[in-house]
Amino acid sequence: SLTPRILPIFDFLNLRSEVERVGFLPIAGHTVCWGEAAPRTAYYSPDRSRRGFQVWRADFDALLLEHARQAGVQVCEGQAVEAVSLPPDSAEVQVRTASQHRITAAFFVDATGRSGLLARQGLRRRNRGFQTLALTAYWRDVAEPRGIERGNTLVEAYADGIVWSLALHTGLRNVTLLVDWRAGADIRRAGLADVYHAELGKAAHISGLLEGARIATAPQAADATLYTATQFGDARFLLVGDAGLFIDPLSSEGVHKAMASALTGAVVVNTLLR
Numbered sequence: 598s599l600t601p602r603i604l605p606i607f608d609f610l611n612l613r614s615e616v617e618r619v620g621f622l623p624i625a626g627h628t629v630c631w632g633e634a635a636p637r638t639a640y641y642s643p644d645r646s647r648r649g650f651q652v653w654r655a656d657f658d659a660l661l662l663e664h665a666r667q668a669g670v671q672v673c674e675g676q677a678v679e680a681v682s683l684p685p686d687s688a689e690v691q692v693r694t695a696s697q698h699r700i701t702a703a704f705f706v707d708a709t710g711r712s713g714l715l716a717r718q719g720l721r722r723r724n725r726g727f728q729t730l731a732l733t734a735y736w737r738d739v740a741e742p743r744g745i746e747r748g749n750t751l752v753e754a755y756a757d758g759i760v761w762s763l764a765l766h767t768g769l770r771n772v773t774l775l776v777d778w779r780a781g782a783d784i785r786r787a788g789l790a791d792v793y794h795a796e797l798g799k800a801a802h803i804s805g806l807l808e809g810a811r812i813a814t815a816p817q818a819a820d821a822t823l824y825t826a827t828q829f830g831d832a833r834f835l836l837v838g839d840a841g842l843f844i845d846p847l848s849s850e851g852v853h854k855a856m857a858s859a860l861t862g863a864v865v866v867n868t869l870l871r
Contacts (some may be wrong), residue, residue: 598624598750598763598849601647606856615660621650622766627750627849628742630802638745651748651763652852681705681715683833690833704833704866707840708859716826716840724823728778731821732793739770739810750849753800760800769813772803775821789816830862832869837862 607613625648626640641647666672677695683705684691690705707715741747751762758776765771774796784792793816797804825842829835838855 598649598651599852600624600649600849601641602850603649603853603856606853606860609860610664612661612664615664616650616652616657619652619656619660620766621652621657622748622764623648624651624748624750624763625746627752628745629751630753632754632756636742636745636802638749645746648748651750651765653765653767678709678714681707681718681834703870704835706862706866707834707836708838708855710839711820711843713836713840715834716836720826720828720836722825722827727823729821729823730776730778730780731773731819732776732780732789732796732816733771733773733819734793734812734816735769735771735814736807736810737769737813739764740806740808742806751803753803755799755801757799758796760797760803762803770810772797772807774800778820778822781818784818789818830865835862835866 604613607616625642625645626638628636628638630636641649662672676698678692679695680693682691682693690702692700692702692705694700705715707713709715713721742749742751747764751760753760753762758774760772760774762770762772774793776796780792780796787795797807821843823843823845826836829841837858839851841858842854844850844854
């Protein structure tokens, strides 16, 4: 879910027309329902002209990768990086791939997302006070919410968690639950699918939209706990995007944060190396 805040970055990178050409569903605002209160909608501009995009990540990520390739970036696909080392007596960074290739570089940018290839080497700091688990699945033939635009992000809070949902141009709708980490015990006992459907049934508004729908993918679970880093960089490395920190997924700012930090990071690296 990309809010209109992403548009200046798209314009700076000459990406907006390419993104629009894909046909992603436009998003003009979000609709929230806290507990038993009536749904409330907020738009990014009074006339609803400011719009972002609900993107399908496979298509969006492929677009970004090809754009980088066209800009002159050497892209090596199918090369999983297994380890990164920063020898204390060397000014170089050493990278080992799954195919046993060794790459030496003057600088390493960790853009590996939650995997945090370098960040997990003692730099990551999790928020232990509020640990969250995300349960997610895609649905087909979902009823359209009444009185709001189809592209709006839907958020509903219930007693034990929050439901976050968005429609896609593919005809699918993502429905994700954010629950307490301790729900993992229920999953181990009853199974992920049963827990997903049981929790979803507690959210009256969004579960109502799914009454005649079909679940299109098996539910999946992922850690959604907030985290940051004790150090984001030095003279030889930099953490960008989710490799460095993970913010509240309800903010819909994850991709914006990643791309903004990457742009800033490019300036930092260029300055350091030159």
